[in-house]
Amino acid sequence: MKPVNHFHNLIAGISDASRIKTARARQLISLDNHAEPMTFILHDGIAAAYRNSDQLLLKYFKAPMILGVNELVDINADTFVKAYTTIHYEIMPSKNVLEVINHESLWKDISYVYMYGIKQLLHAHKTSAGLSTYELIRLNLMALMSEDEDLRSQINVSDYIQEKTRISRSRVMKILSDLRNGGYIEVNRGILITINKLPERY
Secondary structure: OOHHHHHHHHHHHHHHHHOEEEEEEOOEOOOOOOOEEEEEEEOOEEEEEEOOOOEEEEEEEEOOOOOHHHHHOOOOOOEEEOOOOOEEEEEEHHHHHHHHHHHHOHHHHHHHHHHHHHHHHHHHHOOOOOOOHHHHHHHHHHHHOOOOOHHHHHOOOOHHHHHHHHOHHHHHHHHHHHHOOOEEEEEEEEEEEEEEOOOOOO
């Protein structure tokens, strides 16, 4: 479960309204023009993080969200953000974020944000390493189904799987079609509605 209250507490402590910007749907936000590690704060809307090297989808995320609060890991050159809806966001140096956290005693809140981030990374590894095509699709279907309903209702299921796995679109569509015909999933206009018990093997 996302620790929403801790995200709100942290954002309230570090945010400066004068830095908040707006991006339209499909607008790309790059961090690699900054010389120092930066933190991305999503105040409103839905966005997605992609790997720069191959445009692999890493994660859709819904506000409130914070990425990159780590002076030891510089995500600037490795990651870019794409707005999925109109969003309001803020970018500030990670070292400044950590200074505010220390001054305002927000360590409990940032600890929960870190723990949530680690949980997401572990889940991403589990759903990508050494798996067959069907296993990848099956696990990503379950991952999408576990997302917040507001977020899931705006994400095309085949796009989600294809961008996260790089499996060919035709293969993704074929397996999704077979699962729909078998009554294992319900998809309406590209949106995943429900999952019944998915078969272990295809």
